[in-house]
Amino acid sequence: MVQWxxxxxxxxxxxxxGNYELKEENIKFDFTPGPxxxxxxxxxxxxxxxxxxxxxxxxxDEISSILKGRLxxxxxxxxxxxxxNLFLKRNEIFNEELFGTDKMEKIPRxxxxxxxxxxxxxxxxxxxxxxxxxxxxxxxxxxxxxxGENVEVQNYIDDTGIQVADVVFGFQEIKKKNLGDLDKIxxxxxxxxxxxxxxxxxxxxxxxxxxxxxxxxxxxxxxxSAPEWSLSKEIVRRIVIEHxxxxxxxxxxxxxxxxxxxxxxxxxxxxxxxxxxxxxxIYLSEKGKNKGCWVIYYEGWDEKEKVIVRSSxxxxxxxxxxxxxxxxxxxLGEDFNYSKFDxxxxxxxxxxxxxxxxxxxxxPSFGKASKVYNVIDVRQADLQKVLVQSLRALGFEKEADKxxxxxxxxxVLSRKAAKELGFSVSEQKKGFVEVSGRKGIGMKADDLLDKxxxxxxxxxxxxxxxxxxxxxxxxxxxxAQAGLRYFMLKFGRNSVLVFDFDEALNFEGExxxxxxYSFVRIQSILNKLKEAGIGEExxxxxxxxKINLSILNNDEKEILWQIILEGxxxxxxxxxxxxxxxxxFFCKYIFNLAQKFNNYYHKYSIIHEKDPEIRKxxxxxxxxxxxxxxxxxxxxxxxxxxxx
Numbered sequence: 001m002v003q004w005x006x007x008x009x010x011x012x013x014x015x016x017x018g019n020y021e022l023k024e025e026n027i028k029f030d031f032t033p034g035p036x037x038x039x040x041x042x043x044x045x046x047x048x049x050x051x052x053x054x055x056x057x058x059x060x061d062e063i064s065s066i067l068k069g070r071l072x073x074x075x076x077x078x079x080x081x082x083x084x085n086l087f088l089k090r091n092e093i094f095n096e097e098l099f100g101t102d103k104m105e106k107i108p109r110x111x112x113x114x115x116x117x118x119x120x121x122x123x124x125x126x127x128x129x130x131x132x133x134x135x136x137x138x139x140x141x142x143x144x145x146x147x148g149e150n151v152e153v154q155n156y157i158d159d160t161g162i163q164v165a166d167v168v169f170g171f172q173e174i175k176k177k178n179l180g181d182l183d184k185i186x187x188x189x190x191x192x193x194x195x196x197x198x199x200x201x202x203x204x205x206x207x208x209x210x211x212x213x214x215x216x217x218x219x220x221x222x223x224x225s226a227p228e229w230s231l232s233k234e235i236v237r238r239i240v241i242e243h244x245x246x247x248x249x250x251x252x253x254x255x256x257x258x259x260x261x262x263x264x265x266x267x268x269x270x271x272x273x274x275x276x277x278x279x280x281x282i283y284l285s286e287k288g289k290n291k292g293c294w295v296i297y298y299e300g301w302d303e304k305e306k307v308i309v310r311s312s313x314x315x316x317x318x319x320x321x322x323x324x325x326x327x328x329x330x331x332l333g334e335d336f337n338y339s340k341f342d343x344x345x346x347x348x349x350x351x352x353x354x355x356x357x358x359x360x361x362x363x364p365s366f367g368k369a370s371k372v373y374n375v376i377d378v379r380q381a382d383l384q385k386v387l388v389q390s391l392r393a394l395g396f397e398k399e400a401d402k403x404x405x406x407x408x409x410x411x412v413l414s415r416k417a418a419k420e421l422g423f424s425v426s427e428q429k430k431g432f433v434e435v436s437g438r439k440g441i442g443m444k445a446d447d448l449l450d451k452x453x454x455x456x457x458x459x460x461x462x463x464x465x466x467x468x469x470x471x472x473x474x475x476x477x478x479x480a481q482a483g484l485r486y487f488m489l490k491f492g493r494n495s496v497l498v499f500d501f502d503e504a505l506n507f508e509g510e511x512x513x514x515x516x517y518s519f520v521r522i523q524s525i526l527n528k529l530k531e532a533g534i535g536e537e538x539x540x541x542x543x544x545x546k547i548n549l550s551i552l553n554n555d556e557k558e559i560l561w562q563i564i565l566e567g568x569x570x571x572x573x574x575x576x577x578x579x580x581x582x583x584x585f586f587c588k589y590i591f592n593l594a595q596k597f598n599n600y601y602h603k604y605s606i607i608h609e610k611d612p613e614i615r616k617x618x619x620x621x622x623x624x625x626x627x628x629x630x631x632x633x634x635x636x637x638x639x640x641x642x643x644x
Contacts, residue, residue: 004096005029005568008073010423012042015066020048023065029086029572030513031565035558036079038085039565045082051193056082084260090561095546098620106148110370114328115141116154117375117406118247118254122236123163124197125190126246126445128411129377132497134252134636135488136408137375139583142635143574152366155254156324157353159236161262161317164219167193168232173213179231182238190242193235194444207394215312222264222314233261241342244351246445250481251637253349256366262336262354263320265329271332273309280585281393298386306386318383325387330368338363371402378407378494406581408493409435413443414500421451432498446497452480455501456513473640478639479505482512485637490587510591512638519629520644521601524621528607529619533558539623542616551613556604560621563596567628583636590632597625 013024026047029040040531045060050061057126060079067084068077074095076087120126144151158164171177175196185192203209220228240257247253263269273294276282285295285305292311296318299303308319326332341351341357359385374384384405391400401475413421421443457476464472487504491497507513510546549557566589571587576582606622609615633640 003100004073004093008071011036011071012067016044016063019062019066021051022048032083032085032474032550033560035375037083038076038081039088039090039561040086042084042086042339045084047405049082060084070579090557091547092562092584093416093568094549094561098547098624099543101628106146108149110149112150112152112369113371113373114145114152114154114367114369115373115375116156116328117141117373118243118252119158119376120155120243121161121163122157122159122243123161123167124194124239125188126243128413128443128445128448128499129320131250131445131448131484132408132488133375134247134250135485136406136493136583137373138252138583138637139485139489139635140373140375140406140578142637143578143583143586146574146631146635147578152369153253153255154328157236157240157255157257157259158317159232159259159601160222160264160320163197164232164236165214165221166204167196167235168221168228169210169214169217170203171235172217172228173210173229174203179227179234182234188242188446189235189237191444193239193441200443204400213355219312219314224261224265247476248451249449250484251639254351255364256338257341257351257353258324258336259354260317260320260324262356263323264315265356266334266336268323268327268332268334269315269320271334272326273319273396275326276308276322276390279394281390282378296386296390298382298389306383318386321383322387322390325391325403326394326396327367328369328372328405329396330392331396331399335367336516338366345626371404372399373404373406375406375408375588378409381405381407403478404581406493408473409496411443411488411497411499414498414503415485416502417500420501421447432496443499444562449480449484452483453477454503455505456480456483459505459507466467467643475641475643478641479516482516482638484512486512486515486587489491489636490584492584493582507644510588512636513644515590515594515629515633515638516641517644518598519633519640520642521598521628522626522629525601525606525622531572532607534619539619542620547617547620549617551611552617559596559600559603560617563593563621563625566596567595572627586632587636590636593625594626 009024009027009029012027013022016022022044026044026318028043030043032038042063045056045063048054048059049056057079061463062084063084064077064079067074068349069486071077071086073089073092074086075089078085078087079522115137117140118130118134120130140151141151171181175181182189200214204214217228219225222231244254276296282294282296285291285293290305292305293307294309295305295307298306306318307316308322309315323332327336336354337356337358338352339355339357341353352366366536376384384407388400388403390396391403412432412434413423423433453476457472460467460472460479464475467475483504488497488498490510503509504511505513507517509541530536549560552560554640569589573586577586601622604618606615606618609618630639
């Protein structure tokens with residue numbers, strides 16, 4: 001919250017705390033329906049009415065009489081239907097916003113926060129759903145870092161799971177190939193195994209014999225038995241590199257890749273298993289279809305039992321996730337060995353992996369978090385509840401409270417987008433096309449990004465055909481990234497996301513490219529000012545003296561006030577988005593600010609304004625909005641192109 005709001009909130013709290021039971025954080029500011037109703041509204045009377053069993057209108061009248069004439073920055077206080085409306089001293093607020101310092105105290109609330117996201121099975125290429133996961137997870141990471149938190153980004157690699165066994169089995173038994181044949185694969189290796197995975201899925205559905213042989217392969221991988229283990233390790237390594245390349249295209253990077261095989265090899269699961277048995281969290285099922293399995297009782301399932309260790313002795317991914325979650329909180333008393341991973345980051349961001357041996361003398365400290373976010377789709381909600389239930393049953397209440405499932409709904413394709421990608425939609429009865437890797441209706445992430453860049457390039461060629469081809473290509477990539485990231489964030493996370501190329505890349509709608517265009521427009525205005533002789537030195541001198549809004553006409557004053565008031569909500573919008581895990585709210589906020597800015601500068605020119613004092617105010621507002629955009633782009637992962 002900006003400084004003047006902090007001061008105002010604290011003043012209100014100090015004046016009210018003797019009369020009402022409340023905390024400073026209960027004092028929240030909201031928008032009013034319009035300027036005639038004031039500039040900010042307090043809703044505290046409605047909250048107090050519940051505990052006091054008193055009419056909110058009466059409470060509002062009492063509070064109004066206490067506050068009137070006693071608040072800095074406030075001209076008047078009026079009550080309307082229980083709301084306490086504050087009419088602000090606009091000139092003071094303008095100067096606080098434009099010239100104020102200490103706009104944000106970056107004080108971490110947590111010792112360390114781990115955000116685990118993306119989590120692609122390393123048996124095939126990333127798909128469109130992984131892009132939504134990565135965009136949501138990365139927005140959370142960037143937001144928390146912006147707010148001053150110490151954040152560790154993890155991407156769990158399930159290298160011993162059944163999906164890896166599928167492709168190892170397929171490579172050996174269907175394709176009749178071995179480790180040495182990996183070098184002979186033409187094209188992208190993650191694409192090759194995407195196709196093989198579909199083939200294996202069809203074979204397994206048709207043959208019980210093949211399913212048994214695949215299960216044997218899975219056991220050998222979990223037990224690190226050659227040659228299956230050696231083959232799986234190399235397949236996984238090569239595919240993970242491709243995944244990192246894909247995510248780097250949208251500006252997503254990771255600090256640590258924990259490999260599931262290391263959870264097993266370091267005996268994390270055995271220790272977690274022992275703890276769970278001692279506490280009675282897990283028990284051996286003696287009858288029914290789960291006979292011989294170690295299970296956990298969970299009320300969220302109809303069957304009540306969730307298998308943690310199969311009767312064959314292999315651990316389900318739920319069991320491994322429990323051990324991993326305990327490690328993330330530093331509750332196992334054990335740690336991994338780590339080594340550097342040759343990640344293909346253009347920004348040279350170092351990624352580490354869990355490994356057989358510790359590499360080198362220096363290694364960052366991983367794990368031991370005080371709060372953990374797991375970004376996993378809504379279909380995994382019950383399994384995430386099992387993690388929390390297990391922590392509670394083991395006596396780790398504090399950690400259970402801070403084990404957060406950041407859930408989201410699936411991504412589908414609009415019929416138009418599906419057609420553009422070559423899928424048949426004639427048999428689809430819905431208004432969208434559901435994707436399924438097993439069924440062969442899969443939208444590979446790189447294919448989607450390629451198509452976005454191709455369509456962005458078409459638009460750039462129309463607008464800036466004189467630009468160097470290399471620059472046009474770079475801009476197209478930046479526009480594609482903005483289009484994708486904003487589109488993946490702007491819808492409520494619990495809504496099914498229907499992806500459409502035209503909607504994502506529209507330069508005039510609620511899109512990433514529209515925000516980029518707004519920023520590029522600011523840069524263009526500043527460049528024109530420089531050409532007109534108003535350079536950086538002169539603009540810096542504007543900050544020496546306060547401004548006086550009385551020189552503006554009433555219409556311009558009102559429009560600018562709405563821009564400043566909207567701009568002052570930046571941190572509140574961000575805080576709300578982080579607390580609710582709804583980044584659609586922050587997207588809508590910054591889009592509304594961009595709209596207000598564009599409408600203003602369409603109506604009031606800077607370049608052609610003759611009055612130097614009016615032009616000064618307009619330039620200061622321009623720079624104010626530019627800083628808001630810069631911060632928002634950092635949070636949303638939107639790059640700034642040279643031209644649009």
